[in-house]
Amino acid sequence: MLPKISGMDVLQQIRAQSMVPIIIMSAKDTDSDITLGLGLGADDYVTKPFSMVQVLARIKANLRRTGQYAASSPARPSLLTVGELRMNLEDYTVSKLGKEIELTAKEFEILRLLLQNPRKVYTKEQIYSLIWNDAYLGDENAVNVHISRLRNKIEDIPRSPKYVITLWGIGYKSGEFK
Numbered sequence: 001m002l003p004k005i006s007g008m009d010v011l012q013q014i015r016a017q018s019m020v021p022i023i024i025m026s027a028k029d030t031d032s033d034i035t036l037g038l039g040l041g042a043d044d045y046v047t048k049p050f051s052m053v054q055v056l057a058r059i060k061a062n063l064r065r066t067g068q069y070a071a072s073s074p075a076r077p078s079l080l081t082v083g084e085l086r087m088n089l090e091d092y093t094v095s096k097l098g099k100e101i102e103l104t105a106k107e108f109e110i111l112r113l114l115l116q117n118p119r120k121v122y123t124k125e126q127i128y129s130l131i132w133n134d135a136y137l138g139d140e141n142a143v144n145v146h147i148s149r150l151r152n153k154i155e156d157i158p159r160s161p162k163y164v165i166t167l168w169g170i171g172y173k174s175g176e177f178k
Contacts, residue, residue, distance in 0.1 A: 118176065
């Protein structure tokens with residue numbers, strides 16, 4: 001009952017990118033609603049009205065369970081090094097040759113997307129959809145502006161980029177380093 005998008009669509013978008021614990025709190029209490037939510041990836045489903053004590057217990061249980069899974073799952077690298085760039089995914093910092101570079105959240109996410117997926121080409125539509133978590137409505141200017149600002153911050157010569165490469169008429173990819 002969210003405006004513009006259903007809760008189940010939000011759930012699917014989150015699950016496509018993350019395994020963060022999700023508890024649905026809803027007035028919809030039919031078996032089919034609960035089954036659908038859990039089937040799409042929710043970890044728990046609480047119907048209204050609910051007891052705050054019960055909700056807090058469910059939150060704690062999900063966080064405890066998530067912590068156990070995280071401890072037993074293989075660690076993903078928290079530091080990306082590409083060329084002279086170092087990207088720390090835990091504290092959201094980027095540095096080049098030891099000097100910290102200030103990036104906006106969107107610039108950071110674009111750079112992370114490209115560096116974590118070397119050789120993969122992303123169209124402007126894909127970048128917009130993945131970074132803004134929204135449908136692309138043909139406004140490529142948002143992506144262009146962010147790419148331009150990102151290049152101005154990380155590239156030695158922004159007009160001859162090494163890190164964020166344009167494939168004319170297709171999109172962008174990360175530069176290749178040995």
